[in-house]
Amino acid sequence: MGILNDRVVIITGAGGGLGAAHARVFAAEGACVLVNDINREAAQKVVDEIIASGGRAVANSSDITSYSDSENAVKQAIETWGALHVVLNNAGVNRDRMFASMTEAEWDTIMSVHLKGHFCISSHAVHYWRDQSKTGNPIAARIINTTSGAGLQGSIGQSNYAAAKGGIAALTLNQAAELGRYGITANAVAPAARTGMTTAVEAMAQRMASPTDGSFDYWAPENVSSLLAWLASEQASDVTGRVFEAEGGKISIADGWRTTEGVDKGQRWLPGEVAEAMTQLLANEKPAQKVYGS
Template identity: 80%
Template sequence: MAILDGRVAIITGAGGGLGAAHARVFAAEGCAVVVNDINQAAAQIVVDEIVAAGGKAIVNTSDITNYESSANAVKDAIDAFGDLHIVLNNAGVNRDRMFASMTEAEWDTIMAVHLKGHFCISSHAVHYWRDQSKAGNAVDARIINTTSGAGLQGSIGQSNYAAAKAGIAALTLNQAAELGRYGITANAVAPAARTGMTTAVEAMATRMAKPEDDSFDYWAPENVSSLLAWLAAAESKAITGRVFESEGGKISICDGWRSTAGVDKGDRWAPAEVGQAMDQLLQQEVPAQKVWGS
């Protein structure tokens, strides 16, 4: 039995790249998929592939940055397939620039597509699931968010993207803590895979190129899709509030911010004394991973 039989998912940005891979893998596991993308032609190609392979899928062109438009994605899922169980927030863009040169428009675009884009459809879906729960119906729902190593540890030349992806990781923790009472889990994944965004730089395109032989395709986006499909399945209902990394055949759990034991004077530190505390704190510190590109 396929692990997503009878379940319905909205996958954003599913007209290409990781989103298209997720849509195909979800459909192959029995999921009915709403392929959301502002590029209708690209979304239709993915839907046609899924249907030709015997799966269920429809196109949705809701603008994930527009709250009213996003409601149509949830409506289309319920109208077409009778229910909704999964929102997979995948859509994204890049506007890379060193911070000193970044424009307001480049900042705002990333915040709209990534951070607000992770809010809009999820908000409408949560309203639907909360209503179901309050009506006494069993809910087994999933929010799956897409963060990035850039958001977990920073990335030179991507301060807008890093800030948005860090926000998504924190959003995931809040969603998990608040929504479990309604039968909703929330997890995030930081993927590393071959997509149009990651191969835009020639060096990355060469590094992530598909092997010419039949060996394991380390950077294939479907490698990430397998983890997401499992997180979307009924089997994962006990897993929430986690941030995972997926690269090749490796799956990791990200260990987030934690308070250390600290240095406690038991009284107010005089400004001149703080240096002593800082020396002790830094001696005890476990260094963070380096910022990408540094």
Template identity: 80%
Template sequence: MSGILQGRVAIITGAGGGLGAAHAKVFASEGCAVVVNDINTEAAQSVVDEIIAAGGKAVVNSSDITNYDDSLNAIKQALESYGDLHIVLNNAGVNRDRMFASMTEQEWDTIMAVHLKGHFCISSHAVHYWRGRSKEGKPVDARIINTTSGAGLQGSIGQSNYAAAKAGIAALTLNQAAELGRYNITANAVAPSARTGMTSAVPEMAERMAKPEDGSFDHFAPENVSNLLAWLASAEAESVTGRVFEAEGGRICICDGWRTTAGVDSGAAWAPAEIGAAMKALLAEEVPAQKVWGT
């Protein structure tokens, strides 16, 4: 198979279903050899079988992305199977939705482990591999692609754990881009809006995102997001780094992050009683943030 990812090798986490499976199939259709990572090996094997049947290259990997030592095996498998690694696409995720006042420690920790730590583990080992190649004078053209969410960019009622983890992933992406460019590694994140197993489990979302029966453009097809990620993973995207994108249907946006305003400056320490007037001036000049989802 030929395409913009011909000759490249990717690890895609959580690729046994939903967005991850779509990413794996689109990447493979563009010529990429794919390590399909998922703890559900049966689901991962089904994706691999479909890719191979279509003429692509793929293998199953069941490394636990929340376990630092075990996640190294994904990198080892990529190198043993295909001789190199160019792309880590961090996609795996779970939900443990709960209002903050009712959230348990376990619900908090599970989301942080799968999303935030999960984005760290495999990427860390991949970076060690790429940095080593760079120091040896070998060519590196590597990609880290992270998955954030509108919940992380603006908050989401009933998802404080998920929102906090996804916000952390956005900030992590900026740091990775700033630190890893010297090794020819780019880092970008995407906040997708697409039909997945998680959205299908919510009746109102399932109805809104349903595939049209009339054959018209499938706005919420996960492949719409995958196509952007395939381009970001390609050699053509070598100069694009440190960005957070939103992708929905045929629309691609760059998310404009936190920015410092001009502010007010007294030139000296504020007395507590003086801050009320300063705050009034600050709030009068602010550009309101996007509203938290669900408000």
């Protein structure tokens, strides 16, 4: 049927936007999809669309920010289809504000939904996969996380979102390094696509509007879904610990922080001498990409 034939997948935040696109593409490739969304009606609508198209899906409304409730998503997938192969952490919200005006609640909401939300279901899934691995069952499991360009280079007015998405990228690297022994890969994708979140601003909505002339729909969320579907497949067993960017027809690897050659005195730099080292460092620096909006 496709590259995900009989693979059991949990997709969070799949009641709309990117998550719904992922769910439809995964199901079309043969996956059994647990459509998770806190909005049960939205999740069921996506499930009904998938089933009407001949796919397999069930709805789930577990709260991904609750460690105990999120376990029910894992249990439901296993009870429904007898296995679990992929967790795609997609759910997210925005609480945009300039840092000087940001409230504690706006900060905490983003950390809870994005960073903790990426931990909860994945943790329960990893416990299941680790137990399976220890009993000798072959594991070809996948964790796919959703980061953002904001997390990779910053974004004016989104310090909470950027911090959470940067944390997700670092989490992915750790997961890949720690979980490979159990047959689990971990990768992250920074998507750029037309969703309710990205088109909330009128200027962005106009920029990302669907073409009316039949040309390539550059901002269609399904463009991103194809990369995720491949990462979820057994073909991607050798790819782990990567952060990808997907936009339109372009797929790229985000080249992360790297230690440079530096300036080594061989002994302690005195405070008054650091300026000398800094002059050399900045002269040889390859500047980071600019923060979005700066």
